[in-house]
Amino acid sequence: MADETSPPAIPSQDAQIKQEQEASIFAQNYLVEYFDGGYSTDIYLSGNVTFTFLPRTTGEYVFKVEDMSGNLKGDGRVIASDLTTKTITLGNLYGYHKIVAYSPNGGGGDYRIHF
Numbered sequence: 267m268a269d270e271t272s273p274p275a276i277p278s279q280d281a282q283i284k285q286e287q288e289a290s291i292f293a294q295n296y297l298v299e300y301f302d303g304g305y306s307t308d309i310y311l312s313g314n315v316t317f318t319f320l321p322r323t324t325g326e327y328v329f330k331v332e333d334m335s336g337n338l339k340g341d342g343r344v345i346a347s348d349l350t351t352k353t354i355t356l357g358n359l360y361g362y363h364k365i366v367a368y369s370p371n372g373g374g375g376d377y378r379i380h381f
Contacts, residue, residue, distance in 0.1 A: 295380070298377070299367065301367050301375050301377060303374075304366065305365065308363070309364070311359040311363050313360065314356065314357045315355070315379060315381045316379075317354050317377050318378045319351070319352055319376070320349070320351050321352060322375040323346075323370055325370025325371065326346075327344045327346060327352070327369055327370065329344075329366075331356060332363060332364055333363055334361075334362050339363060340357075340358070340359055342354045
């Protein structure tokens with residue numbers, strides 16, 4: 267017969283940290299979009315927008331933020347010289363916007379929009 271008085275399992279510190287990181291990621295608003303895939307869905311921005319991606323190839327990645335009338339309100343470029351995760355933040359963006367992003371030579375891939 268099993269000992270039913272054993273103490274409850276305590277999650278390891280690593281597991282607890284992972285849960286906290288996942289909670290903070292899901293607490294933010296974010297969308298996944300695709301390079302060279304046209305405009306994103308309409309997104310309401312209240313200040314900053316951050317793009318995170320893992321490059322598929324080296325080269326220049328371009329992000330453009332336009333208002334609903336098609337006016338360019340912000341743009342940024344990331345030169346990827348290696349294939350590690352890249353992040354860029356654009357600020358002073360308020361209201362509804364749409365985003366379009368381009369990868370080197372149309373290489374595609376996905377990126378996250380944190381807003």
